Amino acid sequence: MSPQLILEQAVQKELNLISITDHNTVQHSILARKLSEDMPIRVIPGVELTSREEVHLLAYFPDIEALLKIEKEIDNYLPKRKNNSQVFGYQLYYDLKGEIVGVDDVLRQVALDIGLDNLIDFIHSIEGIAVPAHIDKNRFSLLSQLGFLDREANFDAVEISKFKWRKEKFQLGNTWSDFPVIAGSDSHGVEDIGLFFMEDKQEEIKNFISLKDFLKRSKQ
Amino acid sequence: MKLSKIIDKCRLEKIVFCTECEVKTGYCGDLMSDVMAHAETNCIWITIQAHKNSIAVALIKDIKSIIFTNNVTLDKEVIKKAKEEKINLLRTNKDSFTVCGEIYCMMEVETAKD
Numbered sequence: 002m003s004p005q006l007i008l009e010q011a012v013q014k015e016l017n018l019i020s021i022t023d024h025n026t027v028q029h030s031i032l033a034r035k036l037s038e039d040m041p042i043r044v045i046p047g048v049e050l051t052s053r054e055e056v057h058l059l060a061y062f063p064d065i066e067a068l069l070k071i072e073k074e075i076d077n078y079l080p081k082r083k084n085n086s087q088v089f090g091y092q093l094y095y096d097l098k099g100e101i102v103g104v105d106d107v108l109r110q111v112a113l114d115i116g117l118d119n120l121i122d123f124i125h126s127i128e129g130i131a132v133p134a135h136i137d138k139n140r141f142s143l144l145s146q147l148g149f150l151d152r153e154a155n156f157d158a159v160e161i162s163k164f165k166w167r168k169e170k171f172q173l174g175n176t177w178s179d180f181p182v183i184a185g186s187d188s189h190g191v192e193d194i195g196l197f198f199m200e201d202k203q204e205e206i207k208n209f210i211s212l213k214d215f216l217k218r219s220k221q
Numbered sequence: 222m223k224l225s226k227i228i229d230k231c232r233l234e235k236i237v238f239c240t241e242c243e244v245k246t247g248y249c250g251d252l253m254s255d256v257m258a259h260a261e262t263n264c265i266w267i268t269i270q271a272h273k274n275s276i277a278v279a280l281i282k283d284i285k286s287i288i289f290t291n292n293v294t295l296d297k298e299v300i301k302k303a304k305e306e307k308i309n310l311l312r313t314n315k316d317s318f319t320v321c322g323e324i325y326c327m328m329e330v331e332t333a334k335d
Contacts, residue, residue: 054272116272116296139254147274148253 004033005099006191012042014195018206020047022059022185025075025109027068032097034065045209049134050075052117057134057141059160059185060124063209067127074123078113117147121155130157130213132183137165150178158183158216163197173199173206174219181219222331224286224309227265231323233288233311236295237303242285247328249321253278260284265324267317269293276302285309290317 004021011019019042021030027048037044046068047061062068084092084106092105113120121131133143136150136159143150143159150159158181161171166184175182186197206212224242228235248260249267253274260266262283268275271293279287286309289295295310303310313320 054270116294118273118296118298145254146252146270147272148257148278149274151274151277 002189002191003095003099003101004029004036005095005097007188007194008033008036008040008042008044010191010194012040014198016042016195016198017201018043018045018208018212020045020061020185022047022049022061023109024049025051025079025111025113026092026105026107027072027075028094028105031065031068032095034068036097043208045212048075050120051112051141052120053112053115054117054146055112055141056117056143056146058117058120059132059134061130061132061209061212063128063213067129070127071124071129074115074120075113078115079107079109080111080114082108082111084108084110117143118155125155130209130216132156132158132160134160135162135187136177137161150180152179156180157213157220160184163187166199167197173201173215176219179220181216183216222328224265227324227327228311230327231288231313231315231320233313236289236310236312237300238309238311239304239307240285240309242309244286244324247321247324249317257281267320267324269317271295271299273299273302275299276306276308279308280306286311288313288320290315290320 021033023029030046034044034046045061046065050058050060052058089110093101094103094105096102124131133156136143139145159177160183163184171182186193188194206215222244224244244265246261246264248264250256251268251270256278260282264284265286266284267288269291271289289312292314
């Protein structure tokens with residue numbers, strides 16, 4: 002999925018604010034941010050990280066500079082192994098126009114060698130937001146790996162699957178164990194884009210800053 | 222079997238050793254939800270999961286001793302919490318398979334004696 006295709010589709014589906022959070026890689030999130038400057042849509046730089054405990058953690062950032070800092074951490078903590086394309090598929094690099102320009106042969110579907118709490122501290126040190134991903138799922142989630150939600154933990158929000166969001170009729174501003182709840186479309190193909198989104202009825206979340214403020218306010 | 226015997230025979234590093242105890246059974250697992258569901262109380266727990274939630278899981282399950290394998294790094298906070306809660310923390314550079322095998326064999330011998 003090229004960033005260009007994702008953005009076109011998102012604009013067509015009238016989404017206002019999106020984030021591309023690939024696994025342990027940021028290049029397409031950077032491209033999407035750049036592309037969005039000339040399009041009627043806002044993009045929050047983001048990534049989905051895997052901590053040492055194999056907890057998937059979403060991280061959102063104010064700008065590309067911060068994303069480049071987290072990329073450095075990823076390079077530091079990712080084991081130097083080659084991707085097996087037969088198992089995990091080809092990891093293609095696209096350019097701004099949506100042309101394939103290369104293949105990423107680094108194994109990314111593995112854990113970074115850094116613990117969850119330290120990873121979150123680093124994200125905070127570069128002004129980012131840290132959100133454990135799909136905590137209601139029984140794989141690679143905070144609850145499956147670490148058993149329960151520590152109310153003292155320093156997450157800015159928790160993410161649940163879109164299925165749970167719909168089933169329990171969650172809305173922006175709701176909380177789970179005192180943490181603000183968010184959900185994403187978790188689109189893995191272009192056809193998924195726009196099928197799920199969170200509705201911002203007050204129209205107060207326009208960009209990273211307002212998202213961060215909103216989550217801070219929602220946290221009890 | 223006495224914990225100190227396991228520490229001795231398996232040559233475990235004592236990170237926190239606060240209480241001697243009798244070990245009758247063990248459990249090996251790295252997913253906390255699995256450990257909470259399946260580990261027996263009072264067992265010795267073998268894991269690579271060095272997050273501080275491990276201590277909480279040990280408390281819930283009345284697990285007195287945890288062996289961390291593969292020489293995983295333990296944060297200060299984990300050690301501090303273990304001291305407060307009187308949970309023994311042991312560590313080894315061996316992997317979980319090896320340590321489980323060693324302890325299992327020792328337990329078999331003990332049971333045979335009885």
